[in-house]
Amino acid sequence: MADTKREIERKYESDESGLPDLTGVGGVAAVLDKGLAELDAVYYDTADERLAADGLTLRRRTGGSDAGWHLKFPVAPGVRDEIRAPLSDTVPDSLAGLVRSRVRGAELVPLVRLRSQRDVRHLVDADGTLLAEASTDAVRADRLTGDGGSAQWTEIEVELADGGDPRFLDRVEKRLRKAGVRPSASPSKLARALAETAPDRRPAHEETAPVTAGDHVLAYLRAQRDAVVALDPAVRRDVPDSVHRMRVATRRMRSAFRSYGKVLDRTVTDPLGAELKWLAGELGLDRDQEVLTERLTADLDALPADLVSGPVRDRLTAWSRERRGGSRRRLLAVLDGPRHLALLDALDAVLADPPLRPAAAGKPSRAIAKAVHKDFATLARLLDHALELPPGDGRDLALHEARKKAKRARYAAEAAVPALGDSAAALVGSAKTLQGLLGDHQDSVMARLALRELAAWAETAGESAFTYGLLYGREERRAADVEAELPGARRTLGAGTPG
Incomplete structure (x- = not known):
C-alpha cells in the first residue's frame, strides 16, 4: 500500500563550513542535533531517462527513518508529492502503474546509486514543535550504466515540517544567503548526479519558438x-x-x-x-x-x-x-x-x-x-x-x-x-x-x-x-x-x- 506526502524543501550548495546557526530565524528557539544517518538509494528509470526528463524520481532507499520505495512528482519549484511504498526487491506495482504512461513497454533499470551521510538538525519553536528539518548531506553518486562515472558533493537541504508555512523557508533562506550559502543549481540530487556522472549526456531538447x-x-x-x-x-x-x-x-x-x-x-x-x-x-x-x-x-x-x-x-x-x-x-x-x-x-x-x-x-x-x-x-x-x-x-x-x-x-x-x-x-x-x-x-x-x-x-x-x-x-x-x-x-x- 502506497501513501503520499507533500514535500516542500530547498537545496543549497555547501562547503566545509556546513550549516550556519539558524537559532532565532522565524521563531526557531532551538536547533536540535539528531545525529548522522547513512542513506543508500538506487534510482530507477528507463535507459533513455524518460522519468528524469519529466522531473520524476523513482528510488529504492535504505537507511534513515523512511526506508522504502519513493516516487516523486514535481508540483511546483521546491514542491513535490512523494508517494511511498514498503521496501521490496522489485518496483512495487502501486508505483509502476503511476509511471506507466511514461515508461510504457520499456524496462525500469537501476540508473544511479546515491550514498549520503546526512547530518540532521531539527529546527523547533519554543514549544518544541518541529518547524523544519535541516541537513548537511555528503553525497557520492555512481552511475550504474554505461561507463559508470562518479561524482561527489556536499549540499544543505531544508525541508518544511508537515503543515508548515512555506514563508518560513523564505526566512531561513535569507539567513543562509547572509551567511554566503547559495541555492543549488540542480533541482534534485538525481538531476545533479545524472549531469555530473555523464558529462557528455545529451541535454534535454529545448523547444524553439513557433514560427509557421x-x-x-x-x-x-x-x-x-x-x-x-x-x-x-x-x-x-x-x-x-x-x-x-x-x-x-x-x-x-x-x-x-x-x-x-x-x-x-x-x-x-x-x-x-x-x-x-x-x-x-x-x-x-x-x-x-x-x-x-x-x-x-x-x-x-x-x-x-x-x-x-x-x-x-x-x-x-x-x-x-x-x-x-x-x-x-x-x-x-x-x-x-x-x-x-x-x-x-x-x-x-x-x-x-x-x-x-x-x-x-x-x-x-x-x-x-x-x-x-x-x-x-x-x-x-x-x-x-x-x-x-x-x-x-x-x-x-x-x-x-x-x-x-x-x-x-x-x-x-x-x-x-x-x-x-x-x-x-x-x-x-x-x-x-x-x-x-x-x-x-x-x-x-x-x-x-x-x-x-x-x-x-x-x-x-x-x-x-x-x-x-x-x-x-x-x-x-x-x-x-x-x-x-x-x-x-x-x-x-x-x-x-x-x-
Whole structure:
C-alpha cells in the first residue's frame, strides 16, 4: 500500500563550513542535533531517462527513518508529492502503474546509486514543535550504466515540517544567503548526479519558438499530449478534477486535428481522433452520470421540505447507482491496457514525424486564421438554425450540436492565441461563454429525461410523482432562460472572424 506526502524543501550548495546557526530565524528557539544517518538509494528509470526528463524520481532507499520505495512528482519549484511504498526487491506495482504512461513497454533499470551521510538538525519553536528539518548531506553518486562515472558533493537541504508555512523557508533562506550559502543549481540530487556522472549526456531538447502555422498547431498538440501523459498518474490516484482535465486534453487534441486539417493530413490524424474519442468516452463513463446526479441532488436540496413528496432522495440514489456504467477498477484497466498505451505511442510518433500539408509552412495569420474563421462561422450558422426552430426536441438536438461545435471552435481559437493574439483570445472568451450556456441547456435536457424516468419508477411503485414534476418544471424554466440569453451570446461571435 502506497501513501503520499507533500514535500516542500530547498537545496543549497555547501562547503566545509556546513550549516550556519539558524537559532532565532522565524521563531526557531532551538536547533536540535539528531545525529548522522547513512542513506543508500538506487534510482530507477528507463535507459533513455524518460522519468528524469519529466522531473520524476523513482528510488529504492535504505537507511534513515523512511526506508522504502519513493516516487516523486514535481508540483511546483521546491514542491513535490512523494508517494511511498514498503521496501521490496522489485518496483512495487502501486508505483509502476503511476509511471506507466511514461515508461510504457520499456524496462525500469537501476540508473544511479546515491550514498549520503546526512547530518540532521531539527529546527523547533519554543514549544518544541518541529518547524523544519535541516541537513548537511555528503553525497557520492555512481552511475550504474554505461561507463559508470562518479561524482561527489556536499549540499544543505531544508525541508518544511508537515503543515508548515512555506514563508518560513523564505526566512531561513535569507539567513543562509547572509551567511554566503547559495541555492543549488540542480533541482534534485538525481538531476545533479545524472549531469555530473555523464558529462557528455545529451541535454534535454529545448523547444524553439513557433514560427509557421505548422509550428503553432504542433506546439498546441504537444501541450495536450503532455497533459494526457502527466494526468494519467493523477487519475490513477483519484486526484480531484483529474479525470475531467484529462478528458478535456483528449478533446482538445481531437478538435485540433479536425480544425487544422489544412495543416495536418487528416488521413493520418483521423484514426488518432477516433482513439481519442474512445479514451474520452472511457474517462467520462461515470463522470457524466455523476454530474447529472449532482445537478438533480442540488435541485432537490433547494426545495422546501413540504414540497418533497415520497422517498425521492432514496429513489434518486438508487437510480444513480444503477446507471453507473464504470468503476475505478475498469478505468485503471483501460489506462494499463494495450489500446491506451498504443494511443500514447501513436501520438508520440505523429508529433515526432508530423504529416504536414503545404499550408503548414505558411504564415499562421493565413492558415490558422482561416481555420478559426471556418469553425466560428459554422458555429454561428448552427446556432442561428437552432434558434429559428420552435421549442421542443428538434431545437434541443440542434442546440446540442451547436454546443459540440462551440467546444471545437473554442479549442481552435485557444491554439491560435499565440499566433493571432488578442483577436483569438476574444473569440476564446465568446466561445467559452456560449459553451457554458449551451452546456447548461443540455444538462437541463438530460435532467428532464431523468426526471421523467424517475417519475415513471415512482408511479409504478405506487409513490407520488409530484416532486419529480415540480423539478421538471423548474428545469424547463431554466432551459427557457438559457434560450433567452443565447441571442446576446451569439452576437459576440460576429461573423466568426479572428481579425
